[in-house]
Amino acid sequence: METLKGLNAWDVLNNINDGVVIVDSGGKTLWVNTAWDRITGLNRLDVLGKRMADVVGEGFYDRSVTEAVLQSRSITTIPQSSKTGKSLVSTGIPVFTGEDPREIQYIVICMRDITELKDAEHRLKLASEQNEQFLRQLEEFRKQSAPGHIVAESKAMRDVLELAGRIARVDSTVLITGESGVGKGLLARYIHDCSPGRRGGPFVPINCGAIPAPLLESELFGYETGAFTGAKRGGKAGLYETAHQGTLFLDEIGEFPLELQPKLLHVLQDGAVTRVGGTAAHRYDVRIVAATNRDLEALVAAGRFRADLYYRLAVVPIQIPGLRRRQEDIIPLAAFYLDRYNRRYGLRRQLTAPLLDRMTAYPWPGNVRELSNAIERMVVTAETDFLTAGQFDFKLHAGDDAAPAASVPNPGDERPLRVRLAEVEAEIIARAIRDHGTQAKAAQALGISLSTLIRRQRHGRPV
Ligand SMILES: Nc1ncnc2c1ncn2[C@@H]1O[C@H](COP(=O)(O)OP(=O)(O)OP(=O)(O)O)[C@@H](O)[C@H]1O
Numbered sequence: 001m002e003t004l005k006g007l008n009a010w011d012v013l014n015n016i017n018d019g020v021v022i023v024d025s026g027g028k029t030l031w032v033n034t035a036w037d038r039i040t041g042l043n044r045l046d047v048l049g050k051r052m053a054d055v056v057g058e059g060f061y062d063r064s065v066t067e068a069v070l071q072s073r074s075i076t077t078i079p080q081s082s083k084t085g086k087s088l089v090s091t092g093i094p095v096f097t098g099e100d101p102r103e104i105q106y107i108v109i110c111m112r113d114i115t116e117l118k119d120a121e122h123r124l125k126l127a128s129e130q131n132e133q134f135l136r137q138l139e140e141f142r143k144q145s146a147p148g149h150i151v152a153e154s155k156a157m158r159d160v161l162e163l164a165g166r167i168a169r170v171d172s173t174v175l176i177t178g179e180s181g182v183g184k185g186l187l188a189r190y191i192h193d194c195s196p197g198r199r200g201g202p203f204v205p206i207n208c209g210a211i212p213a214p215l216l217e218s219e220l221f222g223y224e225t226g227a228f229t230g231a232k233r234g235g236k237a238g239l240y241e242t243a244h245q246g247t248l249f250l251d252e253i254g255e256f257p258l259e260l261q262p263k264l265l266h267v268l269q270d271g272a273v274t275r276v277g278g279t280a281a282h283r284y285d286v287r288i289v290a291a292t293n294r295d296l297e298a299l300v301a302a303g304r305f306r307a308d309l310y311y312r313l314a315v316v317p318i319q320i321p322g323l324r325r326r327q328e329d330i331i332p333l334a335a336f337y338l339d340r341y342n343r344r345y346g347l348r349r350q351l352t353a354p355l356l357d358r359m360t361a362y363p364w365p366g367n368v369r370e371l372s373n374a375i376e377r378m379v380v381t382a383e384t385d386f387l388t389a390g391q392f393d394f395k396l397h398a399g400d401d402a403a404p405a406a407s408v409p410n411p412g413d414e415r416p417l418r419v420r421l422a423e424v425e426a427e428i429i430a431r432a433i434r435d436h437g438t439q440a441k442a443a444q445a446l447g448i449s450l451s452t453l454i455r456r457q458r459h460g461r462p463v
Pocket of ligand 1 (some may be wrong): 130149150151152178179180181182183184185186187188251291292293333336369372446
């Protein structure tokens, strides 16, 4: 304490960082330290000798901590703002007379400038609001580019979705028609997902065109022990049974074998299935969605599809128009798939206006599947981040030229005919896979089995 000898208490109070004001028991300002001017942005002379209530009345502060202490007779802290725009926090400490511990002798007020803190708080709030907004957008974006999202900007496609959403709530059989790659499978799934009573149940797709008739019957309806050679002991549930309380999606229903059609019709009418080799019929709760890219009415007229089955399936027909008939969807789809492939390959490709013009004018015979493939191809093969119209033209020409280039024999080619034919075959297969999206679909389009396609594709590779 020796070293503090001679230290002036007022000097100390003048040199601290907080504003200090001393007022008397009547609320009149007795003393103000020098830091107060800086902290409040005001001038001490404007308040010295004045009652704090008057200082507030003159608008120097929005409220008085002195008044609060005089009322509460205890230490009080309040937020204040000064007319200079400072945000302050003030603590008033009552000092009582020695004789009467309830009688205030004077009040010491400490003030701290929290303008910067307030600003920081405000900025933080803004930043966290922006962050939340950004996260919401990202979430929206993530949901949109997630598999299963349906891009539908055109009125035609919005009408399709609206109808699908409406009929999802009832159990009527739906027949979705449209060219290959328009999104029939996607829409079938959408109907299932929109169906409140079924979305928790199974969605069971079956490609009726990809399975030979005898196998299709047991796949679809199941079989009992000993139904045929090689049948499993204990039998096997069919897909119809598996779809109980869910949706059975009969894809490529136009290919459904004529000889099995009466059984399917019977099941659809009754909701009851008898396994192959079995006798007892069991009832299941299954919603049927069928799809085809064939003209079923023409198949009916040609005697290749039963009229009664057609009418049973087409209770609610939904036609998805080809992409060239809903051009407004082309750019949103391009952006949607660009985002998907950019993420998948960790790239930052961008679409350019001339490319989008070219894509909008293109007729898209393979519909959305072709568009998705085209974007993926451009994304992975581009040399810069800008996808150009030239790349799209190149893709078209590569597609157009592929078959002729391979099928017209090169005059200088001396290799055996077998080798050259295998090469042409492989090119045709590669092109069919590009156009149809999968090996199975390509095999079907070319009228060969999947295993033949795979074998011939392999043989055609240059050795
Ligand atoms: N509107 C759309 N938005 C986003 N993706 C779509 C849309 N339509 C189709 N697709 C996508 O295009 C591809 C082909 O769609 P889908 O398999 O459903 O067509 P499809 O009509 O059933 O074809 P196919 O008759 O050849 O079986 C799928 O990858 C699907 O996710």
